[in-house]
Amino acid sequence: MNDSQASTEDYDKPGDYEIRLWGHLDERWADRFAGLTIIREANGETLLTGPVVDQAALYGWLRKVRDLGMPLISVARVRGDQSHP
């Protein structure tokens, strides 16, 4: 939310995204989601995070998530200068 002043142009540029899913995804899917890091959080959610080249690439990831049938909780763009917890 704190990057609301960014222009749409910024969103077309490569950036880090976080895709949050309900349930823990096995490391086995690392190949399917190559390029993203799979983080299993204590609350039972999975965070897929990493650089996304553009919007088309983002939708590609989301399609893969759809095909798993795992509930999608959120998709968020995180600034390149922000470090993950």
Next chain:
Amino acid sequence: MSSQSTQSLPTILTTKLYVPPQRANVVLRPRLVERLNEGLGHRLTLVSAPAGFGKTTLVSEWVAACAQSDPKVSAAWLSLDEADHDLTRFLMHLIAALQTVAPTIGAGLLPLLHAPQLPPTESLLTALLNDIAIVSGRFMLVLDDYHLTDARPIDEALAFLVEHLPPHLHVIMTTREDPDIPLARLRARAQLTEIRAKDLRFTSTEAAEFLNQVMGLNLPAEALSALEDRTEGWIAGLQLAALSLEGHQDTQGFIRAFAGDHRYIVDYLVAEVLERQPRPVRQFLLQTAVLDRFNASLCDAVTGQRDGIAQLEALERGNFFIVPLDDKRHWYRYHRLFADVLSAHLKAEQADQVAVLHQRASAWYEQHDLPADAIRHALMGEDFQRAATLIERAVPATRRSRQESALLGWLRALPDDILHFRPALNVQYAGTLLISGVMDGVEARLSDAERWLEMLAASDQYPAEALSGLVVVDEQEFRRVPGAVAMYRAAIGLLQGNVNDTLKYAGKIPELAGEEDDLLRGSGAGLLALAHWTRGELESARQAYKECITRLERIGHISDALGCHIALADIQMAQGQVLDARNTYERGWQLATRGGSVLRGASDMLVGLSQLDYERDDLKAATQHLLHTQELGELAGLPQNRYRWRAAMARIRHAEGDLLGALDLLHEAEQVFTRDFSPNVQPVHALKARLWIAQGKLDDALGWAREQGLSVDDPLSYLREFEHITLARIRLAQSKRVRADQLISETIEFLERLLLAAEAGGRTGSVIEILVLHALAWQLQGNISAALSPLKRALTLAEPEHYVRTFVDEGAPMMRLLEEAAKGGVAPGYVHQLLRSAGKAVEGPPVQHGLTDRLSEREIDVLRLLATDLSGPEIARELIVSLNTLRTHTRNIFAKLGANNRRTAIRRAEELDLL
């Protein structure tokens, strides 16, 4: 009949049309069945939910139950896959699916789908809906796994279909995501039934029934409730849980651990299931996961074992997410979600095996003569050399069946360093790119291939190793390379407006390609013809078109040959060979309608005949030919036909005195005009300028001439001849108003120049028109004897070809000149005939030629029966005609009433009080 048309389409996968079979033991879901039954009263049922919610099972069980309870209801089933994002492939399979209900549906459309250029989708779908409208009985169309198509054109086609659905057809879609069709509108009109995830989840009762009765687990109540909580009624989860529990010692412990775990259900449970399988079963599951469909023999080839039959039987018995694809239990596939997880396991545990497994699958498909699958697996196994060899072998067949889009997909997947060593394939790639409208990189591929030829020709000048990498799979394909390179360069010339290049390269093809290579030689001749035509070299163009037509017909490219018939006839008309042009169109019409079917291009032949009828002053026949095309439907016309039809009709309207109607048609013609590679020698704007002259709007006509930058001092060229003659006409009309001798004498000089150019170019058709204007110009100056000399020449040239309208359209002044000519004894018989025609034309325009499209007695009979509940076959029996004849009547009725389907036709008929 349907099996025949299916056989001619090697790409139809019949396993896609098979309704998944009923299982012996399933959870009955009356609440959903009721919703589905109610949905039949609406247009569309959408079953939309994520993976693993039992969408396909629900719909297939219900379809089977419907068929049992009411034998009159039948279902067409189509399982979609990723390749269906290609509109042509989607439509082919859609028609094949509908033909399982009624073999007549879309039978006439299949040849059109094999043409290089697809007709407008809406016309195709309208024709399809017309076919559906006359099928008896209610039926449904199931589109399973619709989300896999993922393409805008497919969504648009489906939206159109749903919008225009006849009442006896119902569409059901299962999908993982809502399709991009106007769902909100359908909802608002109560035309949509939706079954979504919340509806599909198993309730407690259903879950209990499934686990205890279907899977035979006998779990206590608290275990059931724990499983239901953990899976939230998600069916794939429950089924996997049941598989994990089978034969498990510690049921309670398993359920406790599962309930307390955060892992993605599928991950957790598949790992459990796999762990519990004996090693051979586990290995079988993982290795066959690379296959998107399989039979026992293919499984054996991939696993290297011989237990495929036994394994598949055991998997089916054990409810292992395996779906039969035919009723012989021959082909199967895994449930897609299960297959996804299995291949994730395979990649994680045996990454080095994946490529090997694909290569084995590719080899099996190759042995079983299924090249497309062999190529797909070779590409997935990243064995590019093997893939390239398979593709090279498949090229001639794909070229024949016009499967350019498949070919392009394969070639794009090959690395360039492999293509470089395979000149035949590289040239084919260049050509396939050109066909799909891509110019980038084409020339580079052609010259790359050509370098090999140069090196081979001068091999003594190169070290032996320079030639060592060359791969030639098919000698014959390799021998085509030089001719193909020239042909594609000729095409590039045309695309870039560089006609001289086209002439140069197309001219070389006869020495480079064998006499027997009709495709290369025919295409070359066609390109040559276009180049000559554009340069105004009509006789060379005519000869080249004749060769092109002969060769294209020989290899069955009939629609392309029909396109060349139009060009040939246009050229013959410009040459003043009206009778030859008529032969050309009559021959084309026979070709287009041979064997009972109507090919794309048939309408164009009728429009051509109409133009010729017009010239010989048979307006009735001219009109009838145009109306006949409407009965054939939009699909029988090539892209230019919509424009040519309007231009032809405009002339008829003009002759009938309806100038405004003619102008409207020309406006429309302008809008539907699509540019192709033929020279546009009679542009619509010039036709409009001629109409303005007739309307007396000389200012508009002069404005046009200024806009086009036309002047009597212009250098003359064939491409602008029609416009220049139009300019001469404007100036003659001007000099009728203001008697300016200079204006006339300048125009006469201009006409003399035009005449010399037309004579030099062998354009007798233009020569006649110019001589007629010449005569009229002298007449305006009051010099009748000078006028008679060009008129006499015009009559001599025109008589053997039976020209009439070229003279008659000039009106009263021409009549006076003809009367003078008759006194002088010039061509007396012919002149009297012209005067008779002219007299008729001057008496005033005849009444509109039945353009209100009266229905015949017979058609009214059919219409009355269409308004009843009788089905197509029943109507045919009632009238004692064949179904085919009935179809013809129905089409004619629809065309005359401007209706797309039975419902609209009845409504129009009621409005018009015809019933």
